[in-house]
Amino acid sequence: MFNLPIEGEELFALEFGDIVNYFSLYTTTLFLFATAFIIIAIIARPERQTDIVFGTDAVYTKEINQDNLRFQRFMAIACGLATLGAVCSGDLFNFSLFTALIGITNIGIVAGVNNRYVLNAAYNYGIVAMVATTFLFGGASMALGTCGTLSIWELAGKGLVPLAAKMFLVLGVMGEGMAPFYIAKAEITRAPGAPYVLMIHVSSLLIFLRVIEIILTV
Amino acid sequence: MDFYQAGLFCTLVCVAISFVALLRERDDIHKILIVDLVETTGLVLICLVATDLAEALILPGLVVGISELLMLTELYIRKENLPIPSFKPIKIEVMRTAPPIITFVLVVYGIILSGFSGGAVAGIGLVFYFLCKGYEERFELLETISGYAWALWIVAFFIFMILPQAWLIAVMLSGGAILIKVTTKMALIGTMREGRNV
Numbered sequence: 001m002f003n004l005p006i007e008g009e010e011l012f013a014l015e016f017g018d019i020v021n022y023f024s025l026y027t028t029t030l031f032l033f034a035t036a037f038i039i040i041a042i043i044a045r046p047e048r049q050t051d052i053v054f055g056t057d058a059v060y061t062k063e064i065n066q067d068n069l070r071f072q073r074f075m076a077i078a079c080g081l082a083t084l085g086a087v088c089s090g091d092l093f094n095f096s097l098f099t100a101l102i103g104i105t106n107i108g109i110v111a112g113v114n115n116r117y118v119l120n121a122a123y124n125y126g127i128v129a130m131v132a133t134t135f136l137f138g139g140a141s142m143a144l145g146t147c148g149t150l151s152i153w154e155l156a157g158k159g160l161v162p163l164a165a166k167m168f169l170v171l172g173v174m175g176e177g178m179a180p181f182y183i184a185k186a187e188i189t190r191a192p193g194a195p196y197v198l199m200i201h202v203s204s205l206l207i208f209l210r211v212i213e214i215i216l217t218v
Numbered sequence: 219m220d221f222y223q224a225g226l227f228c229t230l231v232c233v234a235i236s237f238v239a240l241l242r243e244r245d246d247i248h249k250i251l252i253v254d255l256v257e258t259t260g261l262v263l264i265c266l267v268a269t270d271l272a273e274a275l276i277l278p279g280l281v282v283g284i285s286e287l288l289m290l291t292e293l294y295i296r297k298e299n300l301p302i303p304s305f306k307p308i309k310i311e312v313m314r315t316a317p318p319i320i321t322f323v324l325v326v327y328g329i330i331l332s333g334f335s336g337g338a339v340a341g342i343g344l345v346f347y348f349l350c351k352g353y354e355e356r357f358e359l360l361e362t363i364s365g366y367a368w369a370l371w372i373v374a375f376f377i378f379m380i381l382p383q384a385w386l387i388a389v390m391l392s393g394g395a396i397l398i399k400v401t402t403k404m405a406l407i408g409t410m411r412e413g414r415n416v
Binding site for chain 2: 016093097100101103104107108111116119120122123126127129130131133134135136137138140141142144145150
């Protein structure tokens with residue numbers, strides 16, 4: 001498993017029957033990255049945006065509701081934990097479940113902002129995320145149907161998983177990680193709800209990197 | 219072409235049909251219903267494998283689907299600023315007299331059954347009671363109990379894996395914990411109609 005080009009050397013493996021949760025050099029890097037951003041989400045203070053009143057030179061700072069702040073911080077931390085799970089799981093179905101959880105918490109982060117336009121956008125993201133779970137579960141179950149196992153450890157290097165299943169997994173991750181939709185906006189890190197929106201980008205990036213590792217390995 | 223491939227082909231046709239429906243739909247609340255349909259076809263893809271493992275994968279798939287549906291509906295309610303509907307409870311005599319007896323029978327039978335099915339039976343009893351009687355409930359207490367029971371369930375799984383010779387205590391722990399967890403979770407459904415959080 002660890003002589004494949006992408007993995008790097010083995011650092012730790014925990015066996016639960018045929019499902020092996022493992023840390024290679026690659027996944028450990030992703031894990032540490034996610035941990036760093038969880039700590040940032042815990043200690044960061046919310047961004048207080050300023051609005052300029054049109055036509056005058058008055059500037060006022062937006063108040064941030066305490067309840068919304070708590071909800072967003074909780075969702076950001078939960079998103080980070082789900083990312084940790086997705087990064088170190090050694091099972092295709094666990095990976096897709098954690099990815100679906102990332103989708104839910106991402107939308108939670110966006111939905112914490114009390115703004116009609118933001119909520120509208122979050123609703124549309126939610127529809128995309130729900131549709132994407134079909135592809136995620138479809139990809140994992142097609143791998144199970146053709147190979148008889150879901151363990152990445154056992155499938156590694158054999159090339160048994162059909163191309164369609166891999167494509168489904170990638171499509172699912174594209175739907176769940178919503179940064180590709182969100183990144184089109186100019187204000188990536190200063191959108192309403194900053195700095196917690198940062199977690200959206202981090203988790204999307206990490207699950208993209210992880211799914212690439214998976215489809216190159218199995 | 220074996221049965222699995224034929225089934226896969228049919229399911230993918232269903233996925234395509236539901237996607238076309240989603241594309242043509244313009245109304246937001248109807249979109250939620252169609253998205254649920256799309257998600258169900260995802261579960262069908264898991265069902266097609268038809269092994270014990272696939273059966274075990276259905277439940278987490280379903281739970282994730284339902285939680286996403288709940289998230290989307292909450293978001294819709296918040297987006298549209300919908301108020302909580304208020305209506306008077308229905309006055310039917312059976313709904314005043316029957317609940318204590320039926321709930322008692324169901325809860326006792328559920329405890330005898332224990333485990334997941336026992337939890338479902340006892341939970342249905344509590345749902346019926348709360349729906350008929352009205353209540354004042356401490357939701358957070360119920361949620362906390364459910365959370366601790368779930369943690370005990372996981373602990374039992376670790377005992378199975380790490381200390382297999384202590385299987386009896388693990389079976390008892392998981393059976394009791396899942397009974398409490400499913401019961402409290404289902405009882406929360408019965409409290410959705412009205413009542414206040416004490």
